[in-house]
Amino acid sequence: MMFPPRWLDKLLLWLIAPHLREEVLGDLHERYALRVERLGERKARRRYWRDAMAYMRPRFIKRQPSLYTSPSITDMLRNYLKIAFRTLSRNRLYTALNVAGLTFGITCFLLIGLYLFDELTFDQQHSKATRIYRAIQHKKTPVEDLTIAASSYKVSEESKQRIGEIENSARINRTGRANLTNPENKNSFQETIAFGSPGLLEMFDFEAIDGDSKSALNEPNSIIIVEDLAQRLFSTTQVVGKTVDFEFGLGRALKITAVLKNHPRNSSFDFNAIVSEATISHDEEFTAWTSDWDSQNFLTFFLLKDKANPDVAARKITNLLHANSKREPGTSISYSLQPLADIHLHSETIVDGARNGNVEAMSQGVLLYIKIFALIALFVLLTACINYMNLATARAANRSKEIGVRKASGAFQSHLIYQFLTESMVVTTLSFLLAVLLVNVLLPAFNTFTNKELSLDFHTDYRIWALSGLALVTTGLLSGSYPAFLLSRFSPLLLLKNFKLQNKGDWSFRKGLVVFQFTISVVMMVATIVLFQQVRYVNNKNLGFNKDLLVVVDINSGKVRSSAETIKAEFSNIPTVKSVAVTSRVPGEWKIIPTVKIRPEGNTSDHQTAYLIGADENFAKTFEVQLVNGRNFAGMSDSTSVLLNETAAKMLGITEASSQVVDIPSRSMGGSYRPLNEANKPFKTRVVGIVKDFHFQSLREKIAPMVLAYQRNPVHNIDYFTARIEGRDIPATLARMGDVLTQIDQTHLLEYHFLDEQLARFYAEDRRRETLLIWVALATIFIACLGLFGLATYAAEQRIKEIGVRKVLGASVLNLTALLSKDFLKLVLIANGLAFPLAWWATSRWLQEFAYHIEVEWWVFVVAGILALTIALATVCYQAIKAALTNPVKSLRSE
Amino acid sequence: MRRSDLGEFEEVVLLAVAVLTPKAYSVMIAEELERETGQTVSTGAVHAALQRLEQKGYLSSVLGEATAERGGRRKRIFTITALGGRVLSEVQAVRTRLWDRIIPNVRLEWS
Known part of the structure; x- marks a missing residue:
C-alpha cells in the first residue's frame, strides 16, 4: 500500500480550507x-499520523471569507417557488385539474389509510400490550381437531406460579346473559354474565372514571361496569359503592367498585360489566372448574416478563399440562401464545372459547380485506399521480422555450429537475391541505358508515401524521419525477430551435399511463357490480324457509322457559300472529348452534357430525320449511323423535324415514365434544321425517347436516319463540307479545329480532364493502376523467391549426370530433381488454368465499366497458366539439 | 508593544525564521526546532504559529517553488518584516538587560 493512504489525504483535503490545502499537504509529504x-519508514508513519492530526484544528478548517458571497440554498429555493407559483397561476385550468385530481386521490387515500391504521392498531392502547398474550389451546383427538382461545383454571393459575417467563395471568369466563337491574329505579338491561380475575385489571389499562381501576375485582360481590351502562342504569357515572342486581341466580346484590371508560372502538374487548371471580369461587360448579386441568372455560391472557420468549413459555405451559393431566390415547393437547395485537386480524381459525353459546364472539377483522383496501388506496393515489405526470409532460412543449433559455444561461440539469419537482411539491402540498379539509368534512359520515371513531386533527396519533407526510412527499416526488427528468434532458439548442417535444417514446408512455388508469377504473366498476349482485342475490335467495315477517323472541328466564307452552298458546291468540314455534336456535342464528356426534344404531363406523336444533311441531309450519318424507312431530309423545334435513339423511344413508334409531352420544358448544350425561349413555332417537334443506347458516357456508330434535331433548334447551306475524300494525303485535311475557315473568324484557334483519347482518360487512367500493370506483373514474379532460384539452390546443385547415377544406364537425376523440377511445378500449380478465379473476376469487354465489356474467363486463367508454367519450367530446366549432379564421389568422 | 503579543513558541518560531531566511518554511522550521530543542515539533503547530505571526505583521510570505517530495505542491516561504525584526530585538534587549542584572555568584550556583 502506498503511504500516506489516499483516504487520509482526501479527508485532509476535505477538512482543510481551500486556500491552505496546497501548502499543508506539501508540508506533510515533504516532512514524511x-x-x-x-528515522525509517515505521517511525515516519507514526509521526505522519500525529502531524496530520495536528492540522485538524479550527484554524486550518475555517474557510476564508470569499470576496463574492455565494448564494445560500434558500435563495435558489425561493426562486423555484416563485417560478412555480407563476407557472401554476398562469395555467389555471391545468393547475385546477391537477389539484382536483390529487385532492380526490389523497382524500381517498387518507380515509382508507385512517381506517386501515385503526384496524391494524387494535388493542395496542394498553401499555403492556407487547407483553400480553392470549392462550390458545390446540386439541387433536380422533374425532375432532380444535383450535380454541381458552384454557382451564388450573392452567391459567398454575402457569403464573410455576413458569418463570410468566408474570401474571388474567381470566374471563362468560356464562350467559341475564338482567342487570338498578334496585332503586328498576332500570333493567340484558347483559352478558362475565367473571373476571383480578389479573384482568392489573394487566390491561382499562381507564376508570370512578373507583380504582387496578383492584376493583379483588373482593367478592363486586362488579365493574362501563360508563355507558352506568349512564343507562343510574343516569350518572359516579356510582361507585352503589349496588346492582344481576339475576343469574346469585341471590345477593353486587357492589359497583369501578366505572370504566367506554371501550375505544379499536379494542377487542366489548364487555359492559364484569363480576369479580371471587364472587362465585366457592360455588359448587366453579370449584369443579378450579380443580380441572382440561376444561376450556376461561379466556386466558398471560403477561410475560420483559424479553421472555413466548414460544418457550408456551412449551412450558404444555409441559405443565402434560405433567398434571392424563390424556386419552390418540389425543394431543398443546398450547400456543397469541400476541394481543394479533387477536383482531389473525384469529380466523381460532374458536373464541370461554363463551357460552348464548354469548356473541369477539368481533374480528378480516386480513384479506385490509390488504385489498390498502391496494385500492395505493391505486387511487397512483391514478392521481399519473394525471399530474401526463399533464406535465404533455404540456412540456409549451415550456420548451423556457427550459431552453434556462439551459442556455447556465442552468444545470439538476436545477431544472429541482424546478419541476418544486412545482409538483407545491401542487401536492396544496392538494394535501385541501384533502385534509375534505377528510374532516367527510369523516362524520365515514365514521357512521364504518362504525369507527376516526379523526384527523391535532390529537391524531403522530404516526398517522408521519405516514401522511411520507405519502405527501412520495406523491410529490413520484408525480414530479417523470416530467422533471424527461424535460431537463434535452439539449438547449434543440429546445430553442422550435423543437417539438412530442417524441414517440414519450407519447406512448403517456398512453400507457392512461391505459393503466382506465384499467383500474374498469376493474373497480366490474368488482362493484359483482359485489352488488352477490349481496342482492344473498338477500333474495330462496333459503328453504320464508324469512319475512318472522319475529324471534328470546327466552331469558327459567320461568318463561317452563311456561313455554302457555306462552305459545297466548301468542297464537293474538289475531295478527299466524303461528308460533319454540326452538333452541333459529335459522340464520348468530350464536353458536351446537353440533352433535351422530351414528345410526348398530353401525360401528366413526360417528359423524351434525348441527342440532331443538324444535316443536309448529316449526315446519312457522318457518315454512317443507317436509319431504315421513311425518312431522306429533306432540309431547315425540320427545325422542327427530327430523333430519336432506343432507343429514344422505350422510346417514337414510332415504325413507321409518323410525330408524340413531345414537347421539356427545355434543359440542363450539369447544370439545362432551358426553351428554355422566353415565355416557347416548341419546337414542328415531328418525320420523326428512325436511327439505334450508339455509340455517350464512350463504358462505354449504348447507350442513342438521338434526331437528324435539323441544324437550337432552342436548339443548329451547331459547326462542318465533312467531309468523301479519304485516299490519306490527308495533301493536309486539306490544301484546310483551304483555304476554310480563304476565308470566314480571322482570322479563321483550327482546326480539326480525329474522330477515338478523340475516342481513351476515352480509352487513359485504354491504359496507360494496358502498366503499362504489365510492372509490367513482373517485378513480373521476380522477381518470380529469386527466383525460386535460389531455384532450391539450391535444385540441396543439392541433388547432390542423383543425382550422381541415375545416377550410370542408371537414364536418363530426369528422373533426371523431379525429380528436378516436386516439383516446382507443386507449380506453385497450384498457377494457386488460381489465376484463383481471376483473374476472379477482371477482371469481372473491365469490369462491360463498358456498352459494352468482356466476360472473358477460353482460357485467359489457356494462362496465360501455360505461367507461361513455364517460371517456363525454369527457373528450366536450373539448373535441369545442375545437371543431371554432371559427377557422381565428386559428389561422396569425402565425 | 505589549509583551503578551509574542508567545514563547511564537518567539522561537520567529527567531527560527530569521535564522533560516531565505529558505524559511514550515518543514524547515519544524526540523530546525526539533534539532535545537530535542522535542518533536509538528509542522501543524509551526504552521499555526507562522499564520498568527503573519496576522500580527511580524512575518510576510510568498509561495515558493514546488518539489517532487511535496507531490508537486508549492511551499510558503516566510520572511521577517521590519516590525518583526524590531520586536525580536526588543525582546532580546529585555532579556539581556535582565540577564545582566543577575549577580554573578547566583548564576554560578545553578551550573
Whole structure:
C-alpha cells in the first residue's frame, strides 16, 4: 500500500480550507520524506499520523471569507417557488385539474389509510400490550381437531406460579346473559354474565372514571361496569359503592367498585360489566372448574416478563399440562401464545372459547380485506399521480422555450429537475391541505358508515401524521419525477430551435399511463357490480324457509322457559300472529348452534357430525320449511323423535324415514365434544321425517347436516319463540307479545329480532364493502376523467391549426370530433381488454368465499366497458366539439 | 508593544525564521526546532504559529517553488518584516538587560 493512504489525504483535503490545502499537504509529504530518510519508514508513519492530526484544528478548517458571497440554498429555493407559483397561476385550468385530481386521490387515500391504521392498531392502547398474550389451546383427538382461545383454571393459575417467563395471568369466563337491574329505579338491561380475575385489571389499562381501576375485582360481590351502562342504569357515572342486581341466580346484590371508560372502538374487548371471580369461587360448579386441568372455560391472557420468549413459555405451559393431566390415547393437547395485537386480524381459525353459546364472539377483522383496501388506496393515489405526470409532460412543449433559455444561461440539469419537482411539491402540498379539509368534512359520515371513531386533527396519533407526510412527499416526488427528468434532458439548442417535444417514446408512455388508469377504473366498476349482485342475490335467495315477517323472541328466564307452552298458546291468540314455534336456535342464528356426534344404531363406523336444533311441531309450519318424507312431530309423545334435513339423511344413508334409531352420544358448544350425561349413555332417537334443506347458516357456508330434535331433548334447551306475524300494525303485535311475557315473568324484557334483519347482518360487512367500493370506483373514474379532460384539452390546443385547415377544406364537425376523440377511445378500449380478465379473476376469487354465489356474467363486463367508454367519450367530446366549432379564421389568422 | 503579543513558541518560531531566511518554511522550521530543542515539533503547530505571526505583521510570505517530495505542491516561504525584526530585538534587549542584572555568584550556583 502506498503511504500516506489516499483516504487520509482526501479527508485532509476535505477538512482543510481551500486556500491552505496546497501548502499543508506539501508540508506533510515533504516532512514524511525527510523522516523516512532519517528515522525509517515505521517511525515516519507514526509521526505522519500525529502531524496530520495536528492540522485538524479550527484554524486550518475555517474557510476564508470569499470576496463574492455565494448564494445560500434558500435563495435558489425561493426562486423555484416563485417560478412555480407563476407557472401554476398562469395555467389555471391545468393547475385546477391537477389539484382536483390529487385532492380526490389523497382524500381517498387518507380515509382508507385512517381506517386501515385503526384496524391494524387494535388493542395496542394498553401499555403492556407487547407483553400480553392470549392462550390458545390446540386439541387433536380422533374425532375432532380444535383450535380454541381458552384454557382451564388450573392452567391459567398454575402457569403464573410455576413458569418463570410468566408474570401474571388474567381470566374471563362468560356464562350467559341475564338482567342487570338498578334496585332503586328498576332500570333493567340484558347483559352478558362475565367473571373476571383480578389479573384482568392489573394487566390491561382499562381507564376508570370512578373507583380504582387496578383492584376493583379483588373482593367478592363486586362488579365493574362501563360508563355507558352506568349512564343507562343510574343516569350518572359516579356510582361507585352503589349496588346492582344481576339475576343469574346469585341471590345477593353486587357492589359497583369501578366505572370504566367506554371501550375505544379499536379494542377487542366489548364487555359492559364484569363480576369479580371471587364472587362465585366457592360455588359448587366453579370449584369443579378450579380443580380441572382440561376444561376450556376461561379466556386466558398471560403477561410475560420483559424479553421472555413466548414460544418457550408456551412449551412450558404444555409441559405443565402434560405433567398434571392424563390424556386419552390418540389425543394431543398443546398450547400456543397469541400476541394481543394479533387477536383482531389473525384469529380466523381460532374458536373464541370461554363463551357460552348464548354469548356473541369477539368481533374480528378480516386480513384479506385490509390488504385489498390498502391496494385500492395505493391505486387511487397512483391514478392521481399519473394525471399530474401526463399533464406535465404533455404540456412540456409549451415550456420548451423556457427550459431552453434556462439551459442556455447556465442552468444545470439538476436545477431544472429541482424546478419541476418544486412545482409538483407545491401542487401536492396544496392538494394535501385541501384533502385534509375534505377528510374532516367527510369523516362524520365515514365514521357512521364504518362504525369507527376516526379523526384527523391535532390529537391524531403522530404516526398517522408521519405516514401522511411520507405519502405527501412520495406523491410529490413520484408525480414530479417523470416530467422533471424527461424535460431537463434535452439539449438547449434543440429546445430553442422550435423543437417539438412530442417524441414517440414519450407519447406512448403517456398512453400507457392512461391505459393503466382506465384499467383500474374498469376493474373497480366490474368488482362493484359483482359485489352488488352477490349481496342482492344473498338477500333474495330462496333459503328453504320464508324469512319475512318472522319475529324471534328470546327466552331469558327459567320461568318463561317452563311456561313455554302457555306462552305459545297466548301468542297464537293474538289475531295478527299466524303461528308460533319454540326452538333452541333459529335459522340464520348468530350464536353458536351446537353440533352433535351422530351414528345410526348398530353401525360401528366413526360417528359423524351434525348441527342440532331443538324444535316443536309448529316449526315446519312457522318457518315454512317443507317436509319431504315421513311425518312431522306429533306432540309431547315425540320427545325422542327427530327430523333430519336432506343432507343429514344422505350422510346417514337414510332415504325413507321409518323410525330408524340413531345414537347421539356427545355434543359440542363450539369447544370439545362432551358426553351428554355422566353415565355416557347416548341419546337414542328415531328418525320420523326428512325436511327439505334450508339455509340455517350464512350463504358462505354449504348447507350442513342438521338434526331437528324435539323441544324437550337432552342436548339443548329451547331459547326462542318465533312467531309468523301479519304485516299490519306490527308495533301493536309486539306490544301484546310483551304483555304476554310480563304476565308470566314480571322482570322479563321483550327482546326480539326480525329474522330477515338478523340475516342481513351476515352480509352487513359485504354491504359496507360494496358502498366503499362504489365510492372509490367513482373517485378513480373521476380522477381518470380529469386527466383525460386535460389531455384532450391539450391535444385540441396543439392541433388547432390542423383543425382550422381541415375545416377550410370542408371537414364536418363530426369528422373533426371523431379525429380528436378516436386516439383516446382507443386507449380506453385497450384498457377494457386488460381489465376484463383481471376483473374476472379477482371477482371469481372473491365469490369462491360463498358456498352459494352468482356466476360472473358477460353482460357485467359489457356494462362496465360501455360505461367507461361513455364517460371517456363525454369527457373528450366536450373539448373535441369545442375545437371543431371554432371559427377557422381565428386559428389561422396569425402565425 | 505589549509583551503578551509574542508567545514563547511564537518567539522561537520567529527567531527560527530569521535564522533560516531565505529558505524559511514550515518543514524547515519544524526540523530546525526539533534539532535545537530535542522535542518533536509538528509542522501543524509551526504552521499555526507562522499564520498568527503573519496576522500580527511580524512575518510576510510568498509561495515558493514546488518539489517532487511535496507531490508537486508549492511551499510558503516566510520572511521577517521590519516590525518583526524590531520586536525580536526588543525582546532580546529585555532579556539581556535582565540577564545582566543577575549577580554573578547566583548564576554560578545553578551550573
